[in-house]
Each structure stands twice: as C-alpha cells, then as structure tokens.
Amino acid sequence: MVDKYVVGLMSGTSADGIDSVLTRIKDSGDQTELEVLDFETIPYTQEMQKKIFTAMDPDRSSSPLICSLNFELGYCFADAVKSLCRHAHFSIDRVDLIGSHGQTIYHIPDSDETYHASTLQIGEPAVISYETRTPVASNFRVMDMAAGGQGAPLIPYVDYLLFRNLERTIALLNIGGISNITVLPKRGNLRSVQAFDMGPGNMIIDELVRKFYGRPYDRNGNFAKRGKVIKQILKTLMNDSYFAKKPPKSTGRERYGKQYAEWMVENWHDQNSDDLIATATCFTAKAIFKNYQDFIQSKNPVDEIWVSGGGSHNPVLIGWLQTMLPDVTIKTFESNRLNADAKEAAAFAVLANEMVHQQPANVPTATGAKEQLILGNYTPFTGMKNRILIGG
Numbered sequence: 539m540v541d542k543y544v545v546g547l548m549s550g551t552s553a554d555g556i557d558s559v560l561t562r563i564k565d566s567g568d569q570t571e572l573e574v575l576d577f578e579t580i581p582y583t584q585e586m587q588k589k590i591f592t593a594m595d596p597d598r599s600s601s602p603l604i605c606s607l608n609f610e611l612g613y614c615f616a617d618a619v620k621s622l623c624r625h626a627h628f629s630i631d632r633v634d635l636i637g638s639h640g641q642t643i644y645h646i647p648d649s650d651e652t653y654h655a656s657t658l659q660i661g662e663p664a665v666i667s668y669e670t671r672t673p674v675a676s677n678f679r680v681m682d683m684a685a686g687g688q689g690a691p692l693i694p695y696v697d698y699l700l701f702r703n704l705e706r707t708i709a710l711l712n713i714g715g716i717s718n719i720t721v722l723p724k725r726g727n728l729r730s731v732q733a734f735d736m737g738p739g740n741m742i743i744d745e746l747v748r749k750f751y752g753r754p755y756d757r758n759g760n761f762a763k764r765g766k767v768i769k770q771i772l773k774t775l776m777n778d779s780y781f782a783k784k785p786p787k788s789t790g791r792e793r794y795g796k797q798y799a800e801w802m803v804e805n806w807h808d809q810n811s812d813d814l815i816a817t818a819t820c821f822t823a824k825a826i827f828k829n830y831q832d833f834i835q836s837k838n839p840v841d842e843i844w845v846s847g848g849g850s851h852n853p854v855l856i857g858w859l860q861t862m863l864p865d866v867t868i869k870t871f872e873s874n875r876l877n878a879d880a881k882e883a884a885a886f887a888v889l890a891n892e893m894v895h896q897q898p899a900n901v902p903t904a905t906g907a908k909e910q911l912i913l914g915n916y917t918p919f920t921g922m923k924n925r926i927l928i929g930g
C-alpha cells in the first residue's frame with residue numbers, strides 16, 4: 539500500500555486560527571498508520587475573526603457576507619497549506635490530498651418548528667484545490683446529517699482508529715470552544731465507543747474575558763484564579779436542559795456563545811468580573827463532570843482522561859475537574875504519534891484518507907445516524923495537473 543501525503547485543515551468553534559498538519563498516511567480503516575511530519579497554527583487576523591463572528595451571529599449576519607466569506611476562507615485555508623509546506627520544506631506538488639473541515643458558521647443539531655436540522659461549514663474547496671493544485675475532501679458532516687445524524691462529533695472515529703485496544707478505558711476529552719469526549723472502552727469495538735459534546739468549553743470564558751478585558755481568552759486561568767465561584771449563579775447555570783439531554787447530542791456557539799455571555803452579564807451585572815469568569819470556568823468543569831456522571835460512569839468507568847484542546851492549558855479549569863473526579867487520572871493528551879494541538883487537524887487528514895479509500899467514517903452511536911457512511915465531498919483539481927484519486 540503506497541503512502542499518501544495528506545494535509546489536514548481545521549478551524550474550530552473558537553475561530554482563533556487555522557491549524558494545519560502535514561501527515562504521511564499508510565493504508566486505511568483499521569490498518570491506518572499515521573505519521574505527523576509538521577504542524578502549524580496560523581491565527582486569523584482580527585478583521586477576519588470579526589467577520590467570522592459576524593457571519594455566525596443571526597442578528598448581524600447577511601447572505602452577501604456568508605457568500606464572500608466562503609471564498610475568503612478558501613484563500614485563507616490555501617495559504618495555510620502553502621505556509622505549512624514552506625515551513626516543512628516540503629514541495630506542495632508532493633501533497634496528494636487535503637482534508638478540510640472548514641469553518642462552522644451555524645449548526646442546528648435538531649429540527650424545530652422554524653428550522654430543519656442542518657449544519658454549515660464554509661471555506662470553498664474549489665478555491666483551496668485551485669490554489670494548491672491538489673484534490674480536496676471537505677464537508678464531512680452533511681452525509682451523516684442526511685442520514686438522521688447530528689453530523690458531529692466526527693473525531694471519535696479517528697480516536698478509535700488510533701487509540702483503541704488499550705488495556706484501560708481511556709476517555710479523550712477535547713476542551714475547545716465546546717467540550718467533547720470520546721470514551722474508548724478497553725478492548726471495545728467501534729459500536730462500543732461513546733462520544734458526544736458535553737457543553738461549553740472555553741467559549742463562555744472567552745466571551746466574558748473579551749467583554750471585560752478586551753483580551754481573547756483567560757491566559758492560564760489568571761482572571762479565574764483571582765475570582766471566586768458564586769455558588770448561586772453556578773446552581774442556576776447547571777440547571778441547563780442540555781445536560782439532561784441524553785446522547786447523541788452536539789452543540790455549539792449558537793447555544794453557548796456571545797448571547798449566553800451577554801445574558802450572564804446582564805443578569806448578574808452587580809457581580810465582580812473575575813468572579814463571573816471564575817464561575818464560568820467552574821461551570822465548564824462541572825458540565826463535563828455532570829455529563830460524565832450521568833451518561834458514562836456506570837457504563838464505562840474510565841481509568842484516565844486525556845485532555846486536548848486549548849482548555850488543557852487552563853490550570854484552573856483542569857484543577858477543578860480533577861477535584862470533581864478524584865478517582866480518575868486526568869492528564870494532558872500525549873502520544874508519540876501526534877501532539878495535542880495537532881490532533882483535530884490530523885483527524886481531518888485521516889478522514890480525507892478514509893474518503894478516498896471509500897471507507898465509512900462516522901460513528902452512528904455518537905452522531906445518531908441511521909447507518910455507517912462514507913463522509914466528505916470530493917473536489918479534484920480539474921486543471922492540467924489533474925490528479926483524481928477516486929476510482930484509480
């Protein structure tokens with residue numbers, strides 16, 4: 539089986555920048571072997587981040603903005619690939635395939651009286667493909683959703699491929715904008731994997747810090763450290779219907795973004811800023827704890843939780859989580875195959891590789907889809923250097 543050089547691209551719900559990773563992948567499915575050759579994060583300019591947040595906000599968004607941003611982000615993603623290849627001293631001509639998650643603009647996990655269940659990730663693959671002269675796999679969530687799933691989370695399949703069959707039950711917890719978990723029961727098969735979004739990650743903390751201090755996030759939990767948790771507020775926040783909802787479930791900025799933080803500030807305007815940040819940080823930890831207690835503990839008591847995502851750098855958040863789960867070892871995700879920050883981007887390289895091998899890659903127990911499906915749309919470069927991987 540010939541190795542493929544695959545670039546994975548990810549921009550998460552925090553919209554802080556583009557993670558790109560250059561990988562070498564051998565084989566596919568259960569036989570997948572992944573090697574990470576280089577990794578880079580390119581932060582969005584302030585202007586770009588502002589546009590993304592505006593596009594996500596139903597009160598301020600517009601169709602021309604989303605239309606234009608789809609192309610603008612396509613160029614940003616293509617630039618990220620070019621920059622990564624320069625950084626790795628690797629000719630872009632040698633890249634066989636790009637797997638791009640895109641930027642989530644809106645995610646409606648369940649239909650309601652107004653809107654159909656749907657999800658939108660943008661960053662035009664034709665632009666990425668044209669600019670890099672390389673085929674692109676993208677739009678991984680929609681086929682799962684077409685089959686009645688939530689289109690999220692998708693990383694659990696890759697977690698299973700790369701980290702299964704350990705002698706202990708391991709949970710991979712990613713604390714990004716949203717927190718999500720993958721539980722890999724010891725010696726379990728794909729059907730035994732439990733995975734879902736647990737609720738807010740850093741999203742509410744980020745919004746409060748932006749509002750109070752004009753900074754993007756609470757670096758090393760410094761503001762939370764100065765504040766104290768207001769028990770009454772925490773109790774109110776924990777009374778959230780998302781936590782009672784049984785998995786499969788997924789959530790996003792629509793629920794725990796700017797409006798949520800604004801509601802907190804309005805409701806408790808007489809409270810000290812650092813106390814509110816501390817309370818939001820404790821809320822994030824407690825939401826993870828509650829979901830664990832209600833949906834995981836009795837089924838698959840975990841031995842270890844490996845934490846990745848930006849929240850792993852917040853010692854206050856991790857400290858609280860450890861206090862709530864004294865019997866579980868909580869440690870930063872570590873693997874000789876990939877570092878924590880590269881994990882999500884690398885997962886989209888693996889998903890792209892699965893796509894061109896026509897391997898189903900969703901985990902129906904995690905997304906709620908009716909069946910296993912091949913994920914992703916394929917955009918070949920259709921110019922002179924036409925390299926179509928599918929079917930030959």
Ligand SMILES: Nc1ncnc2c1ncn2[C@@H]1O[C@H](COP(=O)(O)OP(=O)(O)OP(=O)(O)O)[C@@H](O)[C@H]1O
Nearest residue numbers: 550551552714715716740755757758847848851852
């Ligand atoms: N040193 C740090 N101290 C505290 N928080 C940090 C630190 N570094 C990063 N973070 C937090 O991590 C966030 C970014 O995390 P990450 O890049 O994992 O999110 P994401 O990939 O956008 O989210 P998601 O996985 O939900 O899509 C920042 O917005 C910030 O809140």
Ligand SMILES: CC(=O)N[C@H]1[C@@H]2OC[C@@H](O2)[C@@H](O)[C@@H]1O[C@H](C)C(=O)O
Nearest residue numbers: 551642645690691692693716718788
């Ligand atoms: C719709 C969407 O973009 N969901 C993201 C988001 O960020 C974290 C969590 O919510 C997860 O469900 C998902 O991302 C990861 C990459 C996933 O699909 O596994």
